[in-house]
Amino acid sequence: MAPPDPEPKPTPKPEPEETTPPPTRRRPGGRTARIRTQVLDAVLAELGEHGFDGLTTDAVAARAGVHRTTVYRRWGDVGGLLADVLDAASDDDWQPPDTGSLEGDLTALNDEIQSALTAQPPIVTALIAASFRSEKAAHAQQRLWEDRYARCEIVVNRAVRRGELPPHTDARRLLIAATAPLYHHLVLLRTPPDPQLPADAARTAALAAAAGAFAEPRSAGGS
Amino acid sequence: MAPPDPEPKPTPKPEPEETTPPPTRRRPGGRTARIRTQVLDAVLAELGEHGFDGLTTDAVAARAGVHRTTVYRRWGDVGGLLADVLDAASDDDWQPPDTGSLEGDLTALNDEIQSALTAQPPIVTALIAASFRSEKAAHAQQRLWEDRYARCEIVVNRAVRRGELPPHTDARRLLIAATAPLYHHLVLLRTPPDPQLPADAARTAALAAAAGAFAEPRSAGGS
Numbered sequence: 001m002a003p004p005d006p007e008p009k010p011t012p013k014p015e016p017e018e019t020t021p022p023p024t025r026r027r028p029g030g031r032t033a034r035i036r037t038q039v040l041d042a043v044l045a046e047l048g049e050h051g052f053d054g055l056t057t058d059a060v061a062a063r064a065g066v067h068r069t070t071v072y073r074r075w076g077d078v079g080g081l082l083a084d085v086l087d088a089a090s091d092d093d094w095q096p097p098d099t100g101s102l103e104g105d106l107t108a109l110n111d112e113i114q115s116a117l118t119a120q121p122p123i124v125t126a127l128i129a130a131s132f133r134s135e136k137a138a139h140a141q142q143r144l145w146e147d148r149y150a151r152c153e154i155v156v157n158r159a160v161r162r163g164e165l166p167p168h169t170d171a172r173r174l175l176i177a178a179t180a181p182l183y184h185h186l187v188l189l190r191t192p193p194d195p196q197l198p199a200d201a202a203r204t205a206a207l208a209a210a211a212g213a214f215a216e217p218r219s220a221g222g223s
Numbered sequence: 224m225a226p227p228d229p230e231p232k233p234t235p236k237p238e239p240e241e242t243t244p245p246p247t248r249r250r251p252g253g254r255t256a257r258i259r260t261q262v263l264d265a266v267l268a269e270l271g272e273h274g275f276d277g278l279t280t281d282a283v284a285a286r287a288g289v290h291r292t293t294v295y296r297r298w299g300d301v302g303g304l305l306a307d308v309l310d311a312a313s314d315d316d317w318q319p320p321d322t323g324s325l326e327g328d329l330t331a332l333n334d335e336i337q338s339a340l341t342a343q344p345p346i347v348t349a350l351i352a353a354s355f356r357s358e359k360a361a362h363a364q365q366r367l368w369e370d371r372y373a374r375c376e377i378v379v380n381r382a383v384r385r386g387e388l389p390p391h392t393d394a395r396r397l398l399i400a401a402t403a404p405l406y407h408h409l410v411l412l413r414t415p416p417d418p419q420l421p422a423d424a425a426r427t428a429a430l431a432a433a434a435g436a437f438a439e440p441r442s443a444g445g446s
Binding site: 128129132133138142145173176177179180181183184185187188189190200201203204205207208210211212213214 | 352364365368396400402403412413423427428431437
């Protein structure tokens with residue numbers, strides 16, 4: 001989780017057409033990677049300014065300074081562009097916070113989520129909204145969340161090693177319990193941000209965990 | 224919460240034009256109310272079949288058997304139609320389940336939510352998705368959830384009266400904690416429905432509540 005908070009970069013200078021050789025020597029793939037960065041940054045900037053309804057492959061190409069056929073051939077449509085933005089967001093070394101306690105880690109994680117979901121321009125919420133418009137974007141959003149929740153399991157594993165939690169704690173259910181109220185308030189209920197919400201939701205999950213809510217097996221009598 | 228589960232009714236017979244007097248005597252407002260029902264049922268049916276992208280005022284008017292100018296004058300656009308569907312969903316006598324225990328009530332409530340969010344045709348999820356397309360629909364969706372969560376506070380009040388919870392329990396936070404994982408999984412993460420999820424999320428919230436997670440005031444040392 002910890003949704004990505006991709007900052008749109010300043011629009012780069014126009015890209016020479018594909019027929020023009022690159023002006024300097026680069027490692028193989030360097031130019032392709034650079035065009036991808038320019039295009040995905042342009043998607044984020046356009047999305048932040050105009051939302052999904054104003055997002056077009058032509059506007060993205062123009063802003064990125066690449067030829068429209070380059071965008072069309074490589075990404076196909078707006079859904080393909082959004083999916084690649086979301087997939088690219090996993091290409092980082094993000095790790096969940098390590099504060100020394102379960103409740104501290106979950107609070108810091110929720111602070112990151114609340115910041116991302118209330119940032120201006122509202123890139124993360126625009127990407128979530130776009131996932132209701134495009135199947136490709138929806139699947140990419142799923143993959144990104146899957147990646148983030150998988151990375152966050154270390155928070156629970158550390159708490160188990162510290163003896164804060166029983167060994168067979170269901171990390172995923174605990175992480176969902178801790179973070180779901182943030183998404184529910186800020187994405188669905190659209191309530192104004194509550195500065196206490198990240199800590200409250202973290203504390204609730206930690207108290208439930210301490211009371212055995214996420215002990216496996218889930219049926220009574222186990223663990 | 225407990226999202227509405229409005230069943231689209233069979234398409235009614237075509238409505239006579241507005242200039243035709245109603246064929247039988249009705250109380251004042253009866254015809255207006257009847258047209259509203261026909262139109263909102265048609266919105267649900269169209270939404271279930273075609274989703275937001277296939278929803279038009281013309282198609283709704285045709286399906287409802289009313290004149291397109293009637294729809295246009297009264298509801299304006301698709302956003303207005305969706306907002307009225309959501310507002311109409313509060314016009315019911317829905318009450319949360321009363322099973323005799325906090326965990327039982329929350330489980331039954333979550334079962335209703337999971338049923339609504341996984342129903343076919345996916346009316347409730349289509350309405351939530353539409354709330355990302357239309358400001359009017361978004362505000363109406365907010366009002367509906369506010370109404371549902373307010374009605375659900377009785378679940379917490381009953382638990383307080385039974386002595387299951389301390390007197391100053393924050394009902395809203397408890398209800399959000401209990402229900403948010405359902406929405407998070409089924410609307411945002413789009414994970415397949417887990418039959419244990421309603422009971423798990425209910426039990427988690429009940430354990431956290433028993434451990435004092437929702438005792439007010441929220442700062443430590445109070446209550």
